[in-house]
Amino acid sequence: MQQLEQFLREIGPVYSALIATTFTWSVTALGASLVFFFKTMHRSVLDAMLGFTGGVMVAASFWSLLAPSIEQSEKLFPSVPWMPAAVGFLLGSLFIYFLDKFTPHLHINFGENESEGMKTQWHKTTLLLLAITLHNIPEGLAVGVLFGAATISGGDHLLSAAITLAIGIGIQNFPEGFAVAMPLRRHGVSRWKSFWYGQLSAIVEPVAGVLGAVAVIYLQPVLPFALAFAAGAMIYVVVEEVIPETQRDKYTDVSVLGFICGFVVMMILDVALG
Template identity: 55%
Template structure:
């Protein structure tokens, strides 16, 4: 792991964010690639993976985003420690809530009649991809902001913590890719086409990763707001989409254990590397 952090330290923050989010996109594609081996994934396995993804996102929101935001506030602003975190956190959640109302999308396992956002005649495959894309916007933003923050030399923002966040986001992207491609294959779509749609949901991560890094490079006082914004966006996705989707089939106990497992993995990654 030290070799990875040393290698990536040689690039500019924007390039670091790009490399890291290309990795997370790649793991999404890896998950989507399960469609070449399986026509169906057992529902308990899928729910367990979604629960793990939720746990990773919850842990990342605190350990990688909110805690550093609170710690760096006295160093970059004259505001109370809690205020930027509060403003950023609420703003991030409201941003994704607004997107959720506007962007047409369909949750995993839902029918076309349950599609959310602006009414549209788009195909089910597109709506499924857009649902996972909605998850990936705050994830890409979080990774980008984490790498961009390192350049300011603050003790609470380290390259190790940014790498840990990228690894954690990558781990939870695996089930998201599979959760799009495999259901589409089960419905009769070809393997190649189902894979294409599954990996396509991750394309926004490099875009928002680079945007997040660039946004905080020259605006030091905005760092705690940006980190907290990403945290609020991620927690909204967990509560509004991931956990309800994982609970849809009655596997609540399994999902709860998986959430704890995902949280533990991300906590260890962040504390060990950050």
């Protein structure tokens, strides 16, 4: 771990964020590749995977993002240490809210008549891809912001937290890749196209990661706001997208257990490594 931290410190936050988010994208691709070996997936498995994803994102939002945001705020804004975290969290939520309202997309377990955003005649596959892309923007942004924060603060704990967050996002991206590719396959899309769209859904993460790192580096006073912004964006995705998708069948208990497992795994990673 120390050697990895030293390497990432030497190459700088932008390249670190790029490497970390490329890793999270590649794990998504690995999960999507399971479509070559399985033709169908039981709905309970999909719900458990989505629940796990939500648990990881909620735990990461607090331990990896909100807690460091409040810690930084206590130094920069000692009289109102709660303000940057609160404002950033609200702005992050509103950012995804407006993207959700204006970007045409369709959640995994929803029918074609339940598409959201602006009305369009786009194919269902495209709408599914856009939904997962919206989901992945906050994840890449969170990793990039945290690597940028580690550089600004110079603290080893933030760099460890950034690495831990990348690992956690990567872990939850594996089932997510499978959860994206398999429904496409079930709707008649070929294995290669299902895999392609499954991995493509996470290609936005390296872009968001680099932008997040650059923004924090050049706008240092917004650091605590940026950390909370990423947290707010992730929580919005969980509540608006991930949880509703797991509650549309009879396997709600399975999805809740998946959520709890994801939360515990990310909590352990963050406390043990961060």
